[in-house]
Amino acid sequence: MKNVVIYSSKTGNTKKVAEAIAQSLDYELINIDDVRDFDDYEKIIFGFWVDKGFMDTKTKKKAENIKNKTLGIFFTSGVEPNSEHAKECLEKSKEYFTILGNNVTHLFCCQGAIDPEVIEIMKNMAIKMGDKAVHKITDERRARWKKAETHPDKEDLKNAILAFSNF
Template sequence: MKTLIAYSSKTGNTRKVGEAVLKAFPQGEIVDISDVTAVNDYDLVVVGTWIDKGTADTKALRFIDTIEGKRVAYFFTLGAYPDSKHAEDCITAIDKLFTDKGNEIVGRFHCQGAIDPKLIAWMSELPEKHPHSPNPERLKRWEDASKHPNEEDFDNACNTFTEILAGL
């Protein structure tokens, strides 16, 4: 099965997960979203994105909007915990992006990823009452996120997509 793995990555997290996903696809090709020229040549399009404001980042959003009537899968990294309500909401939002264009979603994967240090610096300067200002819970999550993606995440991504491929 000829597979395109197209990713958008700000800090390198999503690219690294994409490289782990590639191991599941003997006929896979991995490309930065900016360098994709055509998706119609592929049997499966796998999109990797980082989460920005509860959905795919802008570059990935533009790319996803060009995909219609294809068999797709996706993966994403986010600073929030992977079992959080925020992660569930991201899945719902990204599913809708694909299904609104008549695509068939055959699988998905997500894991925590380190947050851009520039974003942490910005949030660290926010007033105490701001919803994104540092608090003990948020500081702990930022610290936890800094350890991801890790080898376990990469193995989980590869295994997830190996299972997806086996089911097609």
């Protein structure tokens, strides 16, 4: 049985983290779109990008076939890794894969640059909703977006490698 890092990446953030982890462990690296069957793998480290608090629909459809494996999970998101949103995503991910019969042993959140399309959608929603907007475009929010542009950085990749070093 082989060990593998499987990832889904929209902007390249998750791929970058997956490559660092796979290289450090000398594991096979596969894009989720190229996976046919999960049965050949004993241990899987699974990475995805966060879309509205969880995996995007296409990735989730494939991920529901990961069953009865020793599993590590990581994701990239535009939020700070210690934020409440990140913690909720970690819990939701662990619960999702545990229900499928997996033994989830490792979890990691990595901040990533936010997709420019998402920023434009948020700006347009804020304009459209006015004072009723949930995500108002403030100077603080713009500063967070700017900071997120630098991630994942070398320190993030180092932390990802450490998070899975004993997997």
